[in-house]
Amino acid sequence: MSQATKRKHVVKEVLGDFVTPAENQQIVKVIGSRGNNLHETVTARGETFLVSMPTKFRKNIWIKRGDYVIVDPIEEGEKVKAEISAILYKDHIQHLQKLQLWPEGFQEEPSSQEKTDREQEKGDEREEKDEEEGSGSEDDDSDLFVNTNRSNYHYSESEEEESEDEDEEDEGERTENSP
Template identity: 75%
Template sequence: MSQATKRKHVVKEVLGDFVTPTESQQIVRVLGSPGNNLHEAVTAQGERFLISMPTKFRKNIWIKRGDFVIVDPIEEGEKVKGEISFILYKDHIRNLQTTGAWPEAFSEDSALEERRAGQQQEERAEEGEGLTDSEDDDSDLFVNTNRINYHYSESEEETDEDEDEEESGENIMGGKA
């Protein structure tokens, strides 16, 4: 089977199927990735351990911090205590919540995250409404730190030094004495 065909089947399986965890499996939240296809995870009870990404998901499916996965336990593992069997997306989480298979501890966390995201969007909208067209805010523009910053100040009045230079220049050139 070619790599493209394999990727197509793996993605179709992950996105299409709705899976409920068995008695031995558990739902965990991904906390981070120390490397080598290992991920740090936490259970609903607060237990932290490492989980491994199976070869069928590697370079095909990506997970990030905060994602939820279903894990098969590995009894002989000391540090790595589980292997990812299924990656949960929003549709899968909603399905598990309606069936009652979703852990209550994660329901509270996900509700808090949704509230925070909503508050951040409201704050951004309020900031956007506060700005008017007459205000020019260049603070978000890119500044090239490899160039010298020149600050030009424009003034209509000539300074005393400019007047002195003009008078001395006229005397040297043979102008007015």
């Protein structure tokens, strides 16, 4: 089987199949990558441990911090206590919530749909405020992307400094032009 065919089947399996955890499996949240196909996870009860990614997922499926996975426990593991058996995406999570198989410890976090609804409501409120304020909202930079890797510098020039500079320039012109 070629690499492309293998990748196609693995991706189809991960995205298409709605899996439910077996008795010995559990749902955990990825909180970081430790390299070498190891990921640090936390359970719904707050326990943290390392899990390994099986070879069929390597270089085919990517997981990041905040993703949820179903893991199989490894009995002989001291540091690495489980192996990833399934990766859960938004549709999988909603399916598990409907079946009431989602852990209560992860229930507190609002779903991504709820987050987008709240953001849309906030955006609608901002638009209403902007309409009420009129054209003064053109200088509002609150919706611009902020790079958190850079220090924020605020440059402000007061109107007094500008007017003093203009007055000095006007006086200089008068003395040069006067006979």
